[in-house]
Amino acid sequence: MFWSQIKDMKKDKENSFNTPEGYFENFHERLMARMEKEAQTESVIPKSDGFAIPEGYLDRVTPKIMSKTVKESGKVIQLKSYRKFYYSAAAAAAVFVLVFGINWKSTPTVAFDDLANAEIDAYFESNELDINTYELAELVSLDNVELNDVLEQDLNAENILEYLDETIDDIDELNIDYSDYE
């Protein structure tokens, strides 16, 4: 009884909607045609963006790049040609030391500590340093760094518990060996 009702409903459902003849056969063609039409109507976006380039720029840029790369690293400094200047340079240096060397103690020397932290921060912020984290790790010995030196907030038990409470859903993820605490 029940199943025959369902069957009747299904029959009704099947009969309630119809598609025009051949609708699915040419659907793909019609879709493609519509997409093509839409692509053509995208002409509201201009085909050119209006940028121009100075005449001859692309010809001039290659020698510029080559002089800063290949020629820069391959430049050989001829020492021989400077040999004749060695004696006069040494004499000039000696005079310089004599004249300025006498008062050297009275001139204040600038030490690293004299740099304001703000200046150092500004330097690091405005200059992209080509140092990745691995290189940094090699440069800075971990023995000399306390974890609290690099954290904005001091790491104490309360912070750690708060962090774990907020971020860890499943305590098993931590792989804690409970035998250590027993």
Add this chain to the structure above:
Amino acid sequence: MIAEETLIKELKQKESQAKAFEVLVNTYKERLYWHIRRIVLDHDDADDVLQNTFIKVYRNIEGFKGESKLYSWLYRIATNESLTFLKQKSKKAGISDEELKNRMVENLQSDVYFEGDEIQLKLQKALATLPDKQKLVFTMKYFQEMKYGDISEALETSVGALKASYHLAVKKIESYLKEN
């Protein structure tokens, strides 16, 4: 044109490096220039970034493992250099990234190397409203006519995500141009 594998090999050998690097620069300078120019908008800035890009390429060619195609590596470096350049520029001027983008578009009106009219200027204003990634995908696909596969390698993003980004960008630009 010299095969990519041969070029990479020659770039890594001291005796052939200079010649190979010149070939590399001549092959890619125009494409990279336009890629960079569409990010930084100003010609002089694009010139700086293009030179920096090739300097970085030259310094790091030894480390290029060939896991991706050479041009996608170059595009990646050019993209990073351009975005870093803009970040530094906004920091130096003490303004936000959005403010810088607006100023860059405003400056185009007096730029002798911008020959666009009102609609092109509007297009740049529309592009300035997009997130960086969407703008990149749009310009690489629409103006540079790159294939999704190539953009995918250069930006390290799946083709599916790129298609979605492009579609979104087109819709946003269209509605901006219609509304303004």
